[in-house]
Amino acid sequence: MPSSHPPAPGPVLRSPVGLAQAVTVLLGVVIVADLLIVAASLNMRSLMGKVASGGVVDFDEGEANRADYAMAGSAMLYVIAMLATAVVFVIWFHRVRHNAEVFAPDTQSRTPGWAIACWFIPIANLWIPRGIAADVLRAAQPDPYGGAPRHRGLLNAWWGAWVWAMVFDRYASRTYDKAQDVDAIHDAAGLVMASAGFDALAAVLAILFVRRLTAAQHEKALAGPAVPGH
Structure with a gap:
């Protein structure tokens, strides 16, 4: 006897446009x-360079404190901006993964819940999110089953830049925190400056x-469902 209960409704599309705009703005703040x-960092390097070369005869402790405050303040702004960006980005990421379940669920290798959980697994978060993004990108193609998806190179560039920026930032931050003498601070500030540059590049690629x-x-949502044979 057939069931009298109607079939459970499947997932429905939810627009990621507003979230994408929010992520773009927040990534701009990160930049x-x-x-x-x-x-x-340039200011700190300049000051330490002058001290190391003997260009500063009467060392101005106030100037050194201001340089240190600038380093700490900019780092704090970055942390706040990055935390806000991470929250909204993960929400956007889950949204586009949800939509992929509507477009082409059989192209997805992981369930939608992984779009959130993957970011919180140490080590594995260096490659699982990229795999999910690749699956979502494929599902968004006009033909998810034909050839390499568009923007695959952009995905790889963003992910590579982000992983490199994250690893280099840890090295630069630890080096700067351990620096004690003038030369060490000068060199460490250069590493911090390079790290910020790498991070800005990763943020630009993330926006794209x-x-x-x-x-x-x-x-794809505006185009409607594909018609067989067309």
């Missing part, structure tokens, strides 16, 4: 924070990827 770190993937899903 600004990175640039402030670069400026603070978020916008491209969001646009692909939006266009």
